[in-house]
Amino acid sequence: MDIELIKRARASAQASGRPVMAELEVLSGIEPRSLLRGVAEHFRYSVIETAEMLDLEPVFDVMPLARAQQRGAIILRRSGTHGRNGLIAAIADPFDQDLQIWIDNLVGANVDYRIALASDIHAYLTKQEESMRAMDNLLANGEMGTGDAKSLESLSFASVSDASSPAVKLVNSTLYDALKLGVSDIHLESTPSGMVSKYRIDGVLDQVAQIQGTALAEQIISRIKVLSELDIAERRVPQDGSFRVEAMGREIDLRVSIMPSIHGEDAVIRILDKQAMVESHGSLTLEALGFDEQTLSTVRRLVQEPYGMVLVTGPTGSGKTTTLYGALSEINNGRDKIITIEDPVEYQLGGILQIPVNDKKGLTFARGLRSILRHDPDKIMVGEIRDKETAEIAVQSALTGHLVLSTVHANNVYDVFGRFHHIGVDLYSFVSALNGVSAQRLVRLTCKHCAAPYTPDDAELSLAGLSRADVEDFQFVRGRGCGDCRGTGYRGRKAVAEILVMNPEIAEMVVERRSVRQLMEAAQRNGTRSLYEDALRLVSRGETTLEEVRRVTLAA
Numbered sequence: 001m002d003i004e005l006i007k008r009a010r011a012s013a014q015a016s017g018r019p020v021m022a023e024l025e026v027l028s029g030i031e032p033r034s035l036l037r038g039v040a041e042h043f044r045y046s047v048i049e050t051a052e053m054l055d056l057e058p059v060f061d062v063m064p065l066a067r068a069q070q071r072g073a074i075i076l077r078r079s080g081t082h083g084r085n086g087l088i089a090a091i092a093d094p095f096d097q098d099l100q101i102w103i104d105n106l107v108g109a110n111v112d113y114r115i116a117l118a119s120d121i122h123a124y125l126t127k128q129e130e131s132m133r134a135m136d137n138l139l140a141n142g143e144m145g146t147g148d149a150k151s152l153e154s155l156s157f158a159s160v161s162d163a164s165s166p167a168v169k170l171v172n173s174t175l176y177d178a179l180k181l182g183v184s185d186i187h188l189e190s191t192p193s194g195m196v197s198k199y200r201i202d203g204v205l206d207q208v209a210q211i212q213g214t215a216l217a218e219q220i221i222s223r224i225k226v227l228s229e230l231d232i233a234e235r236r237v238p239q240d241g242s243f244r245v246e247a248m249g250r251e252i253d254l255r256v257s258i259m260p261s262i263h264g265e266d267a268v269i270r271i272l273d274k275q276a277m278v279e280s281h282g283s284l285t286l287e288a289l290g291f292d293e294q295t296l297s298t299v300r301r302l303v304q305e306p307y308g309m310v311l312v313t314g315p316t317g318s319g320k321t322t323t324l325y326g327a328l329s330e331i332n333n334g335r336d337k338i339i340t341i342e343d344p345v346e347y348q349l350g351g352i353l354q355i356p357v358n359d360k361k362g363l364t365f366a367r368g369l370r371s372i373l374r375h376d377p378d379k380i381m382v383g384e385i386r387d388k389e390t391a392e393i394a395v396q397s398a399l400t401g402h403l404v405l406s407t408v409h410a411n412n413v414y415d416v417f418g419r420f421h422h423i424g425v426d427l428y429s430f431v432s433a434l435n436g437v438s439a440q441r442l443v444r445l446t447c448k449h450c451a452a453p454y455t456p457d458d459a460e461l462s463l464a465g466l467s468r469a470d471v472e473d474f475q476f477v478r479g480r481g482c483g484d485c486r487g488t489g490y491r492g493r494k495a496v497a498e499i500l501v502m503n504p505e506i507a508e509m510v511v512e513r514r515s516v517r518q519l520m521e522a523a524q525r526n527g528t529r530s531l532y533e534d535a536l537r538l539v540s541r542g543e544t545t546l547e548e549v550r551r552v553t554l555a556a
Contacts, residue, residue: 010095019072020095021118032117039094040115048090048114050482051450053124055079059087060128062107069125072118073099075107087111092118116483123487126206167219170211171227175254175269177208179247181486184271184317188224190217190264202444202493203317203552206486214264221258221265228256235265242344253344272346284347286326289319290494292537294529298499299438303327303405308435309398311385313410318441319495320407321346324381327405328352336378341368343383357383365390373397382406388424395425398433412531413437413500413523414516431507440497441552443535443544447485451477456546464546475542490548496534501526 009024016023025035040047056076060068063075072093078086089103089111103111178186178199185200195217197209211217225232228241239258244251253272258265286296302310310327312320325347332338332351340349343357343365353375355368365382366389372380373393385391385408398404410416416437420430454476461467479489500506500523509519520528535549 006095013095019093019118021093032119036115036117043094045094045113045115048088048116048120050116050120050123050487051480053090053116053120054127054480056088058128062087063103065125065128069129071099071102072121073103074121074124075103075111085109089113090116090121090124092116092121119483119486121483123481123483123485126487127481165219165223166216167223170216170220171223175245176247178269178271179245179252179273182273186267186269186271188220188267188269190214190221190261190266192263195220200317201486202488202490203442204444204488204490206488217264221267224256224267224269225258228258230256230258236260253346255344272344284322284325284329284349286323286330288326289323291497292534295497295499295534298436298501299323299327299497300330302436302438302499302501303331303403305403305435307398307401307403309394309404309406309433310435311416311437312405312407312440313413313416313437314407314440315409320440321383323438323440323495324405324407325349328379328381331379337376338379338381339372339375339377340381341365341372341383342381366393369393369397373402377402379403380405384408391420391423391425391430395429395433399429404433410439413439413498413528414519417510417519427513428511431502431510434502434507436499436501438497438499439531440495441531441535442493443496443538443552444488444490444548445492445494445538445543446477446545447479447482447489447491449484449491450480450482450489451542452480453542454478460546464550466546471540474540476539476545477542478545490544494538494543496531496538496553498528498531498534500528 005028006020006024009020009027012023012027013020021035021039024039025032028035030038036047039045053074053076056078059075059077063071063073068074072091074090076088076090078088080086087107087109089100089107091099091103091113092115093099094113094115100113174186174197181199181201183199183201184203187198187200187205189196189198194213195211196207197211198205198207200206211220222232225239225241227243229243230239230241237260241256241258242254243256244253246252255270255272257268257270259268286299291299312323314320321342328338328340328349332349334351337353338351339353339355341355341357345354345356348354355363355372357363357365357368365384365386369380369382369390370393380397380402382390382394382404383406385394385406394404394406408416408419410419417427417430421427456471456476458468461471479485479491481487481489485491503526506519506522506526509522531553532549535544535553538544539546539549
């Protein structure tokens with residue numbers, strides 16, 4: 001370990017107020033676990049990870065959970081020891097001498113110090129907090145317990161602003177941490193005593209901090225309004241805005257929603273950082289979403305048709321737009337005119353004309369799509385079909401020799417027909433134009449760092465609609481929770497999909513308004529695999545869990 005680098009990290013930490021280890025990570029550019037091992041070897045510490053912590057007993061009577069979360073340290077006890085013998089202190093920053101002096105005074109006995117990643121300590125404490133809450137719920141006959149929330153001190157402050165206002169520092173810090181962790185949405189929820197901040201990571205909300213003080217909570221919302229150019233005096237109606245930040249060498253767009261609540265105002269900040277996915281996979285392609293070969297082959301065949309309509313459906317955050325971007329990137333050969341109309345343009349594609357919707361100026365999906373047809377396109381992407389006018393123009397475009405790609409909100413491929421019928425589109429024209437529909441979900445993957453084999457019990461299999469005979473060849477794994485996955489047991493996501501390819505039989509059944517069950521039977525004869533079946537494929541290979549599959553799909 002370079003002594004000069006450590007000196008620079010100490011000086012930077014003193015100026016920023018962040019831990020020395022955090023500054024050392026930034027200055028060195030070394031992967032956190034490798035850096036931790038280097039520091040441990042240099043200072044002759046032992047490293048402890050979440051899996052090892054889970055095998056030890058927390059000593060919360062010496063250091064309470066709330067204080068452990070506040071100080072980023074844990075007191076653990078070796079099995080077979082009692083009292084204050086055999087205690088281990090896991091700390092994230094070995095440079096924090098004040099912390100070690102405080103622990104020595106608190107314990108009053110010899111302590112075996114180990115160093116761990118701050119994220120590993122957070123993961124362990126999150127697991128303990130969940131266990132304590134579950135026990136509180138049982139004791140309270142099903143009533144939710146409050147548990148211990150993370151304190152404000154647990155947030156790491158970004159050195160992106162030298163403003164002295166606590167609200168400015170908190171907003172900067174929250175954005176900095178969220179971008180670093182790959183968060184999709186930041187939720188700031190007002191409470192009677194202040195505010196709770198949550199991150200949506202891999203589609204699931206995780207509480208990260210509790211901010212005390214209603215005045216500070218109001219200042220944080222006002223700061224976000226200022227950044228988004230919203231009315232800071234208006235607190236009675238919802239407001240929507242956006243702003244842009246420069247981080248990690250690129251500009252990142254942030255969309256803001258402010259909503260009045262009984263305790264003040266709540267804010268949700270959506271982070272539109274599509275470049276992060278491109279960098280992690282090298283390019284924006286359909287493979288980036290993790291589709292299997294069968295799904296990839298079917299989607300590619302649909303989007304390479306010379307004309308017709310291809311729809312992608314699923315809930316918000318299921319990767320619909322990313323799928324369309326991947327498809328456009330693959331069919332963009334330079335010989336076809338490709339035009340998109342989006343709300344907003346989330347990622348810039350070279351060689352493609354991209355038009356942002358502007359409702360304030362009257363540029364809606366329908367009006368933009370009409371104008372696009374006069375611009376001699378070959379292929380068109382419509383960000384979302386929301387109304388009858390847009391749907392009818394899209395259908396006519398597909399019938400007149402254009403390939404139209406779009407998204408629509410529906411639960412599965414069969415609900416799309418009811419959706420278009422409900423908004424008043426002629427079903428005969430619609431099925432004549434439609435090449436196929438893909439319904440997709442994003443399933444969390446088991447964290448590879450803490451994954452361990454396990455055997456589900458009969459009750460869990462029954463909930464999944466499976467028998468013991470159905471899973472003889474399955475490789476069940478489950479994440480124990482570690483710093484890499486923030487204690488969740490999951491890290492990263494893959495897309496699963498069901499794809500309905502239109503044929504004359506299915507088109508005739510739709511026009512005749514046949515039942516969904518009949519449509520499903522015809523589609524299965526034609527090779528359609530359900531979302532649930534596609535997700536179970538990942539379970540069988542040990543890539544995800546039955547619990548996760550139940551969370552995002554319905555049993556077949």
